[in-house]
Amino acid sequence: MELVKAADALQAQGNQVIHLSIGEPDFPLPKPIEQALARAISEHKTRYTSALGLPELREAISQYYQSNFQVQVPAHQIVITSGASAALMYACLALVNPADTVLLADPGYPCNKTFVQMAGGIPDFVQTDEAQNFQPSWGDLLAKWTPQTAGVLLASPNNPTGTQLSKQAMREIVSGVSNAGGFVIVDEIYQSLCYDRPAQSVLQVTGAPSEQTPLVVINSFSKYFGMTGLRLGWMVVPESLLPAIERFAQNLSICPNTPAQWAALTCFAPETLAICEERRKIFKARRDFVVKALPEAGIEFHSTPDSAFYVYAKSPYDSERYCKELLNKVWVCAVPGKDFSGFRGSEMMRLSYANSMDNLETAIERIRLFNQGKAM
Template identity: 50%
Template sequence: MSADLLKLAARLEHIAPFHVMELAKHAAALERQGRHIIHMGIGEPDFTAPQPVIDAAARAMQDGRLQYTAATGLPELREAIAGHYRHVYGIEVAPSRIVVTAGASAALLLACAALVEKNTEVLMSDPSYPCNRHFVAAFDGQARMIACDAAQRFQLSAQQVDAHWSAKTRGVLLASPSNPTGTSVAPTELASIADVVRKRNGFVIVDEIYNDLRYDGTPFSAVSLGEDVIVINSFSKYFNMTGWRLGWLVVPDSLGPAIEKLAQNLFICASSIAQHAGLACFTPESRAIYEDRKAELRRRRDYIVPALESLGFHVPVMPDGAFYVYADCSALSDDADQLSRAMLEEAGVVMVPGLDFGVAAPRRYLRISYATSMENLEEAIRRLRGFFAR
């Protein structure tokens, strides 16, 4: 049979291309031509894993600790993650409720595999991270996107969840802090959302991969809202281990056997080397490094927001976490996609249009990542000032 005649699964019709990556490919082509490009598009910290984590990985390899682990992860890593919740958030979590995964993507995949049924809906905010709705589509569910404006910090409210819940609704998937907006759901609002969903016997999944990168307010995790709230986290962002593919789930004890069964069949386990390295993330030495880096990201946020506004962008909501700004560019252009391409071609600066993140106002906003050096941020603003002057 010719490969051209292979029939693709119908679910692929609901999975759109990722414009962020397409823009990144175009930027890479310009770099191959000798252009210097400043990347403020892809959400990846410019920091890499600190030396204690690298050393832990090297020791694991030298000692031959390279075999499969349990599908739920190394027991000592699950205990260390539980200790993280105790140390940072004052929450007691049983290590048995923690499942170590091959990145947050695997955690979301496992959660959706366990909970999303064919032709059911999962409520999400618009804007939101596109891959999250595609995880739902992968299991023949449908993400129901609900427009959330700047007045509500681009986040779902309990009232909206209540109003949009239908006979087809299975649950809610939130991200706090969010990609692309860098905004969080207020703890009281998140608690209200959980209460609304409980009354309907649905599920709440909270993506907290940026939660340790909150710059404002008291530390908070949705884990504190009850055992029935499913929480996703990752070593990629705060812990600077993007390519290591390591994350975790916090699930109710009752869901543990189902998640373990799925993990055994779909992944076997997360990388053993990454897991042994991950243990070093929780030492006092590593914590001090991560907190210094977090302070640097906050310093970049406090620079880039007023700098963007000085160019004519409008930042309607100050981001309180992650490393993104969701900027309204309507005073500069009526098409964020065209503007992003022009800025790349003429100024050598990558910023991502809102096309990936929803349908409510995709051509009005740009997502801007400040996970690059202060030197690069300052140079980007200098270039853009000249670009807009022209």
Template identity: 35%
Template sequence: MVSQRAQDVTPFIAMDVLERANELEDVIHLEVGEPDFEPPDRVFETAIESLRAGNTDYTAARGKPKLRRAIAAHYDREYGVELDPDRVVVTPGTSPGLFLALAALVDPGEEVVLTDPHYACYPNFVRTVGGEIETVPLRAAEGFEPRTADFEAAIDETTRALLLNSPANPTGAVLDGETLAGLAATAETTDTVPVVDEVYHGLSYDAEEHTILEYTDEAFVLNGFSKRFAMTGWRLGWIVVPPGYVEAVNRLAQNVLICAPNFVQDAGVAALETPPDRLAEIRETYRKRRDRLLEAVTDWGLDLGYTPQGAYYLLVDVSDLPGDSLEIADLLLEEAGVAVTPGVDFGEGAADYLRLSYATDIEAIEEAIDRIGAVLQTVETV
């Protein structure tokens, strides 16, 4: 019999949409966050050099010292945060890092507070380690920025962790320094621990990025190479661990992950050495795509209610259209040949929305805009 734990895991609807879209012809993919850029050339060259040098064996579970030092230097360079490399644990992608953090923090029956909307997989990670879920609402009129007071109200004696995401998937919201400082202070006074997913750092357009490590050492920080450096299939990420949890997380990594691929870790060092002007050019490309989609949403007669400040997603309110977000996404796939993600994937607070990804080229986006507009002209609002 399948375990109750496995039965409790809900589908990742974005991946279901992708699978179905791949069975059709002439589909434009706006459903998944897959960057259309290539990693920097030096990343490829370093990986090949490392392979030829025979770096295909195990490394220490926490990662190669050179990469951990490079990650620590990244925090000093980007945020002015001095970080002990011993607090860095390298992981085969950011998602395994989230599992390690929650496994080190949460006992069965303890609570994790997360936002609504939230990244679709967060609740399943919490359930898998036996945790309970409490949510705090986000509001489009406030740019989907969380209120510190809402977190304070949600915390009780069973709360163990606050799970945050900035820049956020699916909203594109970026937490400012004041909010992060407030949440860090709340965590300290309530004996809870922030777990902050910063994997979209480097992809903000209208806001200054801050890491929660500027305000506290007592936080787990998740990051990686998939989004910033377009290295999704390379499966390389990291966790910055609070000092008191380093050995526990390392033991978990030894048993659950073994290690991230050796030669890919060398490529990660090269990625972190990428000149900043390359990333600035990519950010500007994403910004132009975002702005074009914002114009299109208005032309479609739909409402966004906010401007995404980072990542490469926007949530479009479709509550004025007949049917729920699943039915509308199905209509756009079948009639327009455009794959989008139903907002219900991201919590009750996103149930009336569609998530559109602009991690694809502008020509495909323009075609998708025309196709969606043509279908929506045939649909009566309610």
């Protein structure tokens, strides 16, 4: 955030800053969603809905799981939320008691620790590295498990690394954690932005969450469907958790954004999915480009990102200093690793390719010149 402020100041002085710091797609809202949103507003679909969300949308998501992932998730176990953010908050409030510890992967999404802390819990970080694709195994989690551990919160694909858990790892984690009497929250917000194999869900391994499988799956319309500012996501929960989630939703936000919910019904129409797939291919082309160009520019990374729109790379020296100098000398804005990692944050940085190919080419050329000491 500090760097983005500094970047804005440089931009205001007339410098052409290129952001490799962006955490959202750089495309406009897909046309069918935009039109459905305008229609919802002109038809006055702007009042509160049920706290759990529009029944039609819960049903559409249930069908999406069936058609895209061949998994049966009853609509009543799907809750619509104000982005993945509210879903993460409700999940933590419902599952974490004061003084419980919750295992989080490091590096990971920085807000996760806040959701745990809001519920009175204590985040306990599990260090991961490039050799394991920055995703923990059940063995890593077990090594940190104590009588105070209530459960695990993971993201697959993950931010900042753009790497996924394998289905086998998901299977081992869910079965290990449930045998230990804990819960598993899996954030699948980047699920459909993946480039080397079909999108996957932990639900394909476990089936719908149940008493035997204390699992909560989080998802969002923000990334693949490009609806970041419309604040809409969803969560899949065991039936036993529904009353608690409903009370949190009623009390904390009343309901998710109503016009956005009506607009989201078009997300699963073939014409919208065709646009989102086209954009996924554009992200893949950018991923292929940056993965090849960055090492040639002197930036190393040792785990190939196969999803999301981030590369978690080694910084040539202390990442906070490097990112500041990169911004001030060549107007390229990257994010130092300390935002995502308490262990090796100073060695790492996150580069986002949610930017046009022209900008990516220019940014990486500037990085190359900077690294070779040839920049202005």
